[in-house]
Amino acid sequence: MTIDIKTLKVEPRRHTFGHIARRLGADKPASRYEEGTLDLQATTNFHYKPLWDVEHWHFDETRTAIRMSDWYALRDPRQYYYATYNIARANQYQATERNFEFVEKRGLLASLTPEWRDTLSFYLLPLRHVEWGANMNCTDICDRGYGTAITAPCIFSAGDHLAMAQIIGRVGLMLDGNLGNALDAAKAAWMDAPEWQGLRKLVEDSFVIKDWFEQFVAQNLCLDGLIYPLVYTKFEEEGRAKGGTAVTMLTEFMTDWFAEHSRWVDSVIKTTAAESPENKALLSGWFSAWGRAASEALTPLAIRVLGAEKGPAAVEACVATLKKRATALGLAAV
Amino acid sequence: MNAPAKLGLKQRYSLLTHGLDWKPSYQPMDKIYPYAEFEGIKIHDWSKWEDPFRLTMDTYWKFQAEKERKLYAVLDSFSQNNGQMGLSDPKYVNAIKLFLTGITPAEYQAHRGFAHVGRQLPGVGPRVAAQMQSLDELRHAQTQIHTLSHYNKFFDGFHEFTHQHDRVWYLSVPKSFFDDARTSGPF
Amino acid sequence: MPRIVSITLQNTDDARPIIEAITADNADCTVHSYPGIVKIDRDDSLTVRRSSVEQRIGRDWDPQELHLSMVSMAGNLDEDDDYFNLSWS
Numbered sequence: 226m227t228i229d230i231k232t233l234k235v236e237p238r239r240h241t242f243g244h245i246a247r248r249l250g251a252d253k254p255a256s257r258y259e260e261g262t263l264d265l266q267a268t269t270n271f272h273y274k275p276l277w278d279v280e281h282w283h284f285d286e287t288r289t290a291i292r293m294s295d296w297y298a299l300r301d302p303r304q305y306y307y308a309t310y311n312i313a314r315a316n317q318y319q320a321t322e323r324n325f326e327f328v329e330k331r332g333l334l335a336s337l338t339p340e341w342r343d344t345l346s347f348y349l350l351p352l353r354h355v356e357w358g359a360n361m362n363c364t365d366i367c368d369r370g371y372g373t374a375i376t377a378p379c380i381f382s383a384g385d386h387l388a389m390a391q392i393i394g395r396v397g398l399m400l401d402g403n404l405g406n407a408l409d410a411a412k413a414a415w416m417d418a419p420e421w422q423g424l425r426k427l428v429e430d431s432f433v434i435k436d437w438f439e440q441f442v443a444q445n446l447c448l449d450g451l452i453y454p455l456v457y458t459k460f461e462e463e464g465r466a467k468g469g470t471a472v473t474m475l476t477e478f479m480t481d482w483f484a485e486h487s488r489w490v491d492s493v494i495k496t497t498a499a500e501s502p503e504n505k506a507l508l509s510g511w512f513s514a515w516g517r518a519a520s521e522a523l524t525p526l527a528i529r530v531l532g533a534e535k536g537p538a539a540v541e542a543c544v545a546t547l548k549k550r551a552t553a554l555g556l557a558a559v
Numbered sequence: 560m561n562a563p564a565k566l567g568l569k570q571r572y573s574l575l576t577h578g579l580d581w582k583p584s585y586q587p588m589d590k591i592y593p594y595a596e597f598e599g600i601k602i603h604d605w606s607k608w609e610d611p612f613r614l615t616m617d618t619y620w621k622f623q624a625e626k627e628r629k630l631y632a633v634l635d636s637f638s639q640n641n642g643q644m645g646l647s648d649p650k651y652v653n654a655i656k657l658f659l660t661g662i663t664p665a666e667y668q669a670h671r672g673f674a675h676v677g678r679q680l681p682g683v684g685p686r687v688a689a690q691m692q693s694l695d696e697l698r699h700a701q702t703q704i705h706t707l708s709h710y711n712k713f714f715d716g717f718h719e720f721t722h723q724h725d726r727v728w729y730l731s732v733p734k735s736f737f738d739d740a741r742t743s744g745p746f
Numbered sequence: 747m748p749r750i751v752s753i754t755l756q757n758t759d760d761a762r763p764i765i766e767a768i769t770a771d772n773a774d775c776t777v778h779s780y781p782g783i784v785k786i787d788r789d790d791s792l793t794v795r796r797s798s799v800e801q802r803i804g805r806d807w808d809p810q811e812l813h814l815s816m817v818s819m820a821g822n823l824d825e826d827d828d829y830f831n832l833s834w835s
Contacts, residue, residue, distance in 0.1 A: 270734075276743055361686075403564040
């Protein structure tokens with residue numbers, strides 16, 4: 226005797242929302258990234274002009290000189306929406322948490338030579354303020370930018386920078402047994418030490434950039450593009466011979482993050498540059514100016530960490546890599 | 560090596576978060592925070608505003624990731640089992656149509672609005688709290704879309720929700736409220 | 747007349763020990779049951795104690811884990827390593 230168990234099949238009337246179907250070219254199943262991103266930001270019939278900026282609507286394409294016929298061409302290759310972003314970061318941070326526990330349990334920071342411990346404290350701990358500046362700029366772009374495709378990833382980046390600032394903070398607390406003195410000293414260095422003033426001025430200058438896309442290039446391509454390779458590769462390589470391997474474990478998150486984040490930044494820049502010669506010219510100009518300013522600002526720090534010869538050489542090497550990257554994205558060679 | 564002092568939740572959060580900000584010297588405060596005073600509110604001491612949740616970013620990720628895993632498992636299950644067949648009253652579908660067309664775009668506005676506050680208020684505590692709120696509002700917008708995406712496949716009235724929000728007369732009420740909020744000062 | 751503070755938790759296995767701890771530690775709570783959630787009201791203040799929850803679940807518990815079960819709350823929050831307190835005063 227056979228038993229037939231019928232499954233109930235209910236035919237859908239449509240596969241996705243109207244605006245998504247129009248973008249996909251047909252009514253077909255859409256991904257959660259697409260449904261949660263495309264055309265989500267309002268574009269018309271605004272009721273009030275901002276009290277804080279009467280020249281523009283609160284969502285306004287003219288807040289930047291960059292022109293895109295479709296701001297949703299700037300899709301995130303990682304396809305992060307809120308859920309996948311948090312899940313990815315929580316998974317990544319598990320490794321960081323385990324590393325902190327391991328280093329703490331084994332007292333591995335004791336292996337640092339006294340000189341390197343000083344140097345490390347000097348170059349790493351004040352960077353938490355640079356991260357905080359990056360957090361502010363990414364939040365700024367999320368506020369002033371146009372279209373969900375580029376603005377949503379910016380609030381994710383802001384969260385990333387806060388997390389990295391706090392990782393550095395944790396390293397500082399581990400260095401001084403939770404007293405907080407190391408972090409105070411780092412703040413003093415950030416405010417007053419000559420090696421840091423170029424970078425602090427650059428960060429403060431980045432806070433007042435009027436064009437949000439210029440701010441995007443300055444922060445995400447130029448500043449990040451030099452700082453992460455310089456600090457988490459060049460400086461850390463130097464530290465490895467001086468008992469610094471434990472620190473590399475604690476800051477591994479930064480290296481992995483930079484590789485992942487760059488995929489997004491590169492995709493945005495490449496698509497924007499390819500849109501028009503005007504965009505390409507704007508992006509190239511911004512890259513050139515802020516790239517130069519960043520490399521100048523970082524040189525005194527590099528000299529302090531690596532010495533008068535290796536320091537500038539390290540900065541030049543990072544600049545060369547960044548220029549190659551920019552050229553590959555379609556920016557004019559500088 | 561001495562054992563490290565034990566840090567309480569409040570102290571640890573303070574060391575890791577409040578200490579991040581600094582008083583700028585290369586750009587004036589009122590250029591970095593141009594909207595902080597125009598509403599007439601004067602704050603003397605920003606450090607008095609403490610975020611009661613005190614979530615560091617990694618803790619935020621940890622808890623939110625767990626919640627999202629569970630939520631999307633529920634959404635997938637609802638979808639696979641055609642949960643809409645279990646509705647006891649069709650009026651429910653009308654209610655959620657109003658939700659998607661009226662509320663979801665407003666959640667998105669709130670996400671951008673809190674990003675504004677999260678940059679423009681001079682205090683660290685409120686900025687971090689506002690940024691997490693901005694993230695949360697994006698969450699609301701996206702989880703609502705993902706939940707109602709299933710209903711959209713089987714019922715009419717969901718598929719042009721953003722278009723309708725900006726044009727339908729009764730939706731101009733929530734649109735107006737959030738346009739108003741978004742265009743007001745940070746306070 | 748004191749204002750009511752309130753905490754609303756999902757009605758799941760994870761939340762059950764928390765709900766029990768709250769009602770055991772805070773006299774005169776009103777517990778409302780709704781589909782899928784439990785709303786606990788109390789005059790003026792309500793405290794979730796870490797030790798109380800740990801006793802019931804048999805492992806270490808961080809009050810911040812409350813975020814996994816909490817749907818809503820009303821009242822000013824004061825939180826530290828050992829407690830999560832809502833109050834209006």
